[in-house]
Amino acid sequence: MSSQSALAVDRYELGPISTNCYVVRASRGAPEAVVIDPSGDVAQLRLELARAGATTAAILITHGHWDHLLGVADLAEGTGAPVYMAEDERALLENLSDLVPQGVVARGHTADTFLHGGETLELAGIEFETLLVPGHSPAHLAYHADGCLFSGDVLFARSVGRTDLPGGDWDTLVESIRMLGERFPPETVVYSGHGPPTTLGAELDRNPFLAELRAS
Numbered sequence: 370m371s372s373q374s375a376l377a378v379d380r381y382e383l384g385p386i387s388t389n390c391y392v393v394r395a396s397r398g399a400p401e402a403v404v405i406d407p408s409g410d411v412a413q414l415r416l417e418l419a420r421a422g423a424t425t426a427a428i429l430i431t432h433g434h435w436d437h438l439l440g441v442a443d444l445a446e447g448t449g450a451p452v453y454m455a456e457d458e459r460a461l462l463e464n465l466s467d468l469v470p471q472g473v474v475a476r477g478h479t480a481d482t483f484l485h486g487g488e489t490l491e492l493a494g495i496e497f498e499t500l501l502v503p504g505h506s507p508a509h510l511a512y513h514a515d516g517c518l519f520s521g522d523v524l525f526a527r528s529v530g531r532t533d534l535p536g537g538d539w540d541t542l543v544e545s546i547r548m549l550g551e552r553f554p555p556e557t558v559v560y561s562g563h564g565p566p567t568t569l570g571a572e573l574d575r576n577p578f579l580a581e582l583r584a585s
Contacts, residue, residue, distance in 0.1 A: 376514060376515050376516075379391065381417065383408040383409040383410040383439075384436055384440070387563070389561065390404065390440070391560055393495065393514070395493060399494060400422060401426040401493035401494065403492050403497070404450070406437040406438075408440055409440050411440040411447065427451055427452075428452045428453065431510055431521025432508070432522065433461025434522065437521070438462050439465075441465075441478050442477065445478055451482060452481050453480060453481070453483075453490065454480045456483035458507070459480060459483060484510060497514045498512070500549070502523045502546075503541050504530065505523055505542055506534070506536050513557075518553060518557050520560065521561070522561070522563070526565050526567035526571075550582070557569040
């Protein structure tokens, strides 16, 4: 995947349903990293960070579904890194132990900074723009930095986020994706909550779920 971005982005599939966790650094040798959606297996994740010589500067959460949150408490407490998430989904993290499927063990955590979309975050030498992109969940956030869009479960390679969960809405999801397509260039690399990276242009052109966007 060619990208004009200088960011170093590493993807790890963690937790019981292989949810993507991203470790983002300003460059390959940068000493600090931002972790997006620590979705489990924190011991493995911390080992990878140590191998890279990077400390965790911050934890960003795209949305409050359990599979994106499993490692938050352990990583935050183990590293002291502050947690950022949407205020309107804070209860999903705080009450996580009650919301996971049977057999999944998780601990709740209270985020340090609550977001609403539209903020600019300076973390680990990277400027992240927060974007409110509801539809899959009511207060879902995406994070954009240097040509990279961390889209959570809004947009995937050849798919989109499901809207049959509480607070999901199909028309809202399509409008969120339309906004992203109008705001960012087609070569923007999309790092999704599940599956491989893609680009905004490729999905707007060929994603079978976005035919109505192409028709409008």
